[in-house]
Amino acid sequence: MQTRMLRPRMRAWAENRRRIIQRANIVATVTPSRPKKRINRIGLESKQYRAAKTTLCAGCGHNAISERIIGACYEMGINPDRVIKLSGIGCSSKSPAYFLGSAHGFNTVHGRMPSVGTGALLANKHLIALGVSGDGDTGAIGIGQFVHLMRRNLPIVYIIEDNGCYGLTKGQFSPTADVGTKAKTGVVNDLPPIDTCALAVELGATFVARSFSGDKKQLSSVLKAALSHRGTAMLDVLSPCVTFNDHEGSTKSYAYAKDHDEPIEDINFVPFFEDIEVEYEPGTTQEVVMHDGSKLYLKKLDSDYNALDKIQAMRMLHETKNRGEYATGVIYVEPDRDDFLTLLNLVDEPLAKLPPDVIRPARSTLDAIMDDLR
């Protein structure tokens, strides 16, 4: 609806974008090289998607993710006024303060961000929810709420900034740490990790992806596709902890992730408002039409892989895990299932904005109730 009203701007944006794409495949953050200010389809500059300076460690994977979020929101022309940023507790959960500074944000309690996000969207279903969690925040203390978020299919982009350890409390193992991984203290983890992607697929999440904070192109595409998805978009983003978990013996280090990253597809995402023709060889490319009409093109590296097939997604996750690899890309997508708010059949206006005469029944209603109790 909004995209239609903004057609002229969109065209200008598409022009811009076509040029960018000609130069490189996808450029995440755009810094204007010419004096003329570059704006997106809603007339905002990239810097208007920025926020406070990060206080995380230099080189932290989370900062790269924040950059990709800024880029994706700018490119998608997301209105920060409609965005709510949510997080739990931990290094990852600090990061919403470092992107989209003009959007409302809520640093909730440890592991319980999903419930706050759920309530927030119940009150106003037109908000765009961006949740950032960590592997401890999701896989340990928050596993209960994570499970129920996935099965509800709440429309939220849920990002796990996954470094396999608790950074903010100085490097204890998290539930996504791999067996045999060695902490800086020398302690070796001997418990099996929770695969949040496999769990999410199993629980009924409708968009499940895994990426790597160091892979700009893939992460940008995945984020944009996630933002177009109407339902829970679960993104597990491997994000090495440079301070506590980026050493030999760690399977969540930059070196390990780079060596063992096994992309399952080459992803391209075309938003609904963009009229770019994308040519892909039939047979190797899977086209997924998102709820809002956007298109996700998954150029398969393994020609048999089908991201719409839940059983195949599970098999692939297990197979790559057995090889000690991380399958990255869009692992599973179910674009058409009704999201949680749709199931609730709410009035169009946000519940929070309903006027008093709508939310307080008339005197005759109370009289009827009283008569019934006599």
Added chain:
Amino acid sequence: MAVPDVAVKEIARLTPSHPHRLVNDFSIRVATVNGSGSQTANLVLLRSIFQTGVPVSGKNLFPSNIAGLPTWFTIRANKDGYIAAKKRVDLMVAMNPETAREDVLSLEPGAAVVYDEPLQLSSLRDDLIFYPVPFDKLVADICRDAKLRRLVRNMIYDGVLAKLLQIEMSQMEIALKKQFGRKQKAVTLNMGALEVGFRYATDELEKRDPLVVEPMDKTEGLILIEGNTAAAIGAMMAGVTVVTWYPITPSSSLCESLIDYLKKYRIDEDTGKATFAVVQAEDEIAALGMAIGAGWTGARSMTSTSGPGISLMGEFTGLGYYAEIPAVIFDVQRVGPSTGLPTRTAQGDILTTAFLSHGDTRHPMLFPSSVEECYTMAMEAFDLAERFQTPVFVMSDLDLGMNTWMSKTFEYPTKPIDRGKVVDSETLERIGKFGRYRDVDGDGIPYRTIPGDGMPAFFCRGSGHNEWAQYSERPEDYQKNVDRLARKFETARNWMPAPVVEINRKASVGIMAYGTTHWAIIESRDQLSAEADLQTSYYRVCAYPFRSALASFIERHERVYVVEQNRDAQMLSLMKLDLPVELTGRLRSVLHYTGNPIDARTVTEDILIQEGYQVQKANADPDVAPKNAGVGGE
């Protein structure tokens, strides 16, 4: 507790006599098996007395179980309007073979017993009046379907009691129709059971007990309702938009009846869409998390729970306090954790809730005493939560929430909905630069913007922020903020529902109570006056933070008895924190904590003993409830 300034006095305790006729002043206890459909029969009996114009109350004592364990329903009819629990049982209906023996042995002399004939109870005692009824034989005559017999069987005792107590059968019929609504088949079948019981009593039983129901006009225009239903109506009329909850006895029926009402009255007629959202959460943590999230983005949100849920909600309550987010939490109090008497009543969450969470936190609480207050305080709670941008607790209990109470009809709210200090462009112009936690008006209440409104955004977090909502760990920022929060709490004091105070100028003794304890106090004060000529004043606490009237009431009296339903004198302890030290010595405690509703006699005896009277405890029964309540099942 020693009371040196009071001489030991004698009182003439009224000895229970056995009058020829006892009109509209007795209690009936029906002992059945859980899940046998007895609730319908009990409510029909209750309602028929109510329709006759006699004040009644119905209290269900039930196990934490779906079917098969003993359950007791106690109806008290009282011409003077006393509807608290009563110790003495005047008429026992013994339907449960498992408990029948003890049920009969626990009765006071002179009581009547209607019992299932094969149980052969009449040989147990010679000081009771026994009425044997062959229920199985009677039910077989009217109901061919063996499956239905079990459910209809109980209606027979209603017919027997109609005859014995002289309740009009036409009233029974009206009550029955009310209960079954349009289910004609059920009405016909149950009417048959009523009639067969009535006929049997007419033909076979000779009335030997003094109990009689006579028409009065004391229930004219009144309704019968449970507190949870009343609170649900209040929440709907308050304009609740987001309800997030997790099932727990005794609060589940609050949200369940709210869902029913919302579906009936809050669906947009044109579109058929809901003007509310209800979510059954995965636990109480999520239930409050959702309510807080919804409060943050501008909904009128609520949850309802009981003690164990309150514990789980601790962290989010603290976040709500520091991030300053409205939410309404109904706490229908019960006894302890785990399998800790989940179906029994208590006022045991007072201290926990007042300071729930970590750090310096304090939360407003409202204490409804009646079903009507469940309704009005539900509405007040939503206004207060948004006015003060903080979680507000409505402290009900099982007795109020799940039992049936009389009430006058609820009034339509006259006060408009108060959404508190929400920033729009006009406000923004007036207050200048927006700072989420700035005390612009000097009352400790900041202004807030709501996501989606397009007003200045802020980053919401716990206690570590300055008045501009920027992250801060500076000591002066922290202290300034918690001091402002304390100022806000002070402001709230005079916005809370006022206490209900009754000053007796001759009284040197005061009584304080709150919630359902109120009903025992009304009766107890009359007992104290009639039996010991002890005059009392009464202060009913309706909210925390307390009004300043609390201190002045204590100042007027030499001794003040704080009566409550917990072991540790929780309300008294809370008062002590607020009162000048010279007044705290005047406070005394009367405590009742058996899991069953408090009765007047307990209060009267305790106060008299503490006042130095010699009291002979006439009642052998240690409590209102049957001795064997809750034993067994494992």
